[in-house]
Amino acid sequence: MNAHAPVQQAPSILLLGASGSGKTHALTTILEAGLELFVITTEPRGVETLLTACEARKLDTAKLHWMEIFPARPGFDSLEQMAKKVSIMDQEGLSKLKPGGERGQAQWIKLLMGCQNFTDGKDGKQYGAIDSFDTSRAVAVDSLSGLNAMSMDITIGDKVTANPGEWGIAMKQLEKFLMLCTSNLRCLFVLTAHVEREVDENTGVGKIMASTLGRKLAPTLPRYFSEVVLAKRTAEGERESFEWSNAELNFDLKRRTLPLSSKLQPSFAPIVEAYKKRVQMIAIEPRT
Numbered sequence: 001m002n003a004h005a006p007v008q009q010a011p012s013i014l015l016l017g018a019s020g021s022g023k024t025h026a027l028t029t030i031l032e033a034g035l036e037l038f039v040i041t042t043e044p045r046g047v048e049t050l051l052t053a054c055e056a057r058k059l060d061t062a063k064l065h066w067m068e069i070f071p072a073r074p075g076f077d078s079l080e081q082m083a084k085k086v087s088i089m090d091q092e093g094l095s096k097l098k099p100g101g102e103r104g105q106a107q108w109i110k111l112l113m114g115c116q117n118f119t120d121g122k123d124g125k126q127y128g129a130i131d132s133f134d135t136s137r138a139v140a141v142d143s144l145s146g147l148n149a150m151s152m153d154i155t156i157g158d159k160v161t162a163n164p165g166e167w168g169i170a171m172k173q174l175e176k177f178l179m180l181c182t183s184n185l186r187c188l189f190v191l192t193a194h195v196e197r198e199v200d201e202n203t204g205v206g207k208i209m210a211s212t213l214g215r216k217l218a219p220t221l222p223r224y225f226s227e228v229v230l231a232k233r234t235a236e237g238e239r240e241s242f243e244w245s246n247a248e249l250n251f252d253l254k255r256r257t258l259p260l261s262s263k264l265q266p267s268f269a270p271i272v273e274a275y276k277k278r279v280q281m282i283a284i285e286p287r288t
Helices: 045-058 078-088 090-094 106-115 144-156 166-182 218-224 269-281
Strands: 012-016 036-041 062-066 137-142 188-193 195-199 204-212 225-236 239-244
Touching: 012 204, 012 218, 036 045, 036 106, 045 062, 106 144, 106 195, 144 166, 166 188, 166 218, 188 269, 195 218, 204 218
Parallel strands: 012 188, 012 225, 036 062, 036 137, 137 188
Antiparallel strands: 195 204, 225 239
16 A cells, blocks of 8 residues: 555445345446455355356456355354253243353454455455555445344343343444444445334334434434435336435435435445545645
């Protein structure tokens, strides 16, 4: 990395949408925009979708890298132990259990280790910490649903219920992770998320927001992102089309670079180009 490269806050994008709305597919437009793309996928068949999209767009995958980190810990042992407890205990007894299981093997720890040294699932090559990446790269986490499950798993282990304090712990560590990704990275950051209806406790109004832990976290997420966009899929007969929107009513959306529209092209290219221009504007000549 150039020691004299300008320090410019990179864009962070929260891409919302239902399953099948093209969120993962759209990540490949980052490659089209000329950036090297590093994807942490927490969803089964996420890599399959990425490769299919690259093939459809005729993109070279040399600059596509991925890590698969799924929420569930390996093996059925913990599920068996949990099932035995459920079979003999009532709800009150289950709620009083202390967190158990091999939480030291939780996938949340694997996620953090991967962020400290991204190891490509394609060829095993190591790229170092993602917070050392420069403006030629982008990091995407696909998706928040997997992060939710991992954060809760390391908090409660094999318990089947969580008390309010444990919910708070899981929410806080998830929030800290997202704060770090949206504040400390010099590369573009993207998080995909499914959606659900929540009541904004500040306004009392029901809105559709990112699906995450608890009711208090979802309304706070947009503040960390420069763009919050909704991915949409429409179908007529056997034809389908995909669009983005930052102008939907009753959705918690946000814009800075993209124009206000309900019919945006599903592409990160305009955000990447605007970011490149900002970097050029503050470019610093190397010291002699």
